[in-house]
Amino acid sequence: MSQVTAIIGLGNPGAEYAATRHNAGAWLVDALARQAHSELRPEKKFLGLYAKIRLDDHELHLLNPTTFMNRSGAAVAALCQFFKLAPENLLVAHDELDLPPGQARYKTGGGHGGHNGLRDIISALGNQKQFHRARIGIGHPGDARQVTHYVLGRPGKSEQAAIEDALSECLATLPYAVAGDWAKAMNRLHSVKP
DSSP: OOOOOEEEEOOOOSTTTTTSGGGHHHHHHHHHHHHTTOOOEEEGGGTEEEEEEEETTEEEEEEEEOSOGGGHHHHHHHHHHHHTOOGGGEEEEEEETTSOTTOEEEEESOOOTTOHHHHHHHHHTTSOOOOEEEEEEOOOOSSGGGHHHHHTSOOOHHHHHHHHHHHHHHHHHHHHHHTTOHHHHHHHHHTOOO
16 A cells, blocks of 8 residues: 555635535644644645645645635646655545544545545546545435535534544544554544444
8 A cells, every 4th residue: 555645635715615514624634734733824836725744754745725626636736746646645535425424434546426526636637546535424415406505504513523523533543544554544433433
């Protein structure tokens, strides 16, 4: 398994989106930067907010694209080109409709599942799908027609608390994931019940 050297958090830019469900991936990267006593700063060449941190013995690039979600690929491609990263070096954190709030899952490869951020990244990486994902559960509104409104809405208090618990579990398992011990990372993260 190749080393994760970059963690990308998906979301939409701007204060009006900051607290919406669709930004759950960006929340993980924000939390990781805070934990490392670092600050994500605007970096034009990566079309996003960027920081370099150390997690245990590993150097990590953190990026929250400031493009809109459906244009996330341009930021990811710019980061990959600059640091000569392969898709296998990436962990992309994103909101996941198919998991309830309070659950998160790691996954490697696969399609985009209708997620516009993932769709754009896969396309920008030349159709390569072998990057790692941290899928952060936000639940589903129950009707496909309500999805857009739902993901761009803010979670309620108990839902927000559940999502934050899942983010904490992600943070606790990231050292294993970054070290390439995906079995350990998944065993711990996937055993958490919301």
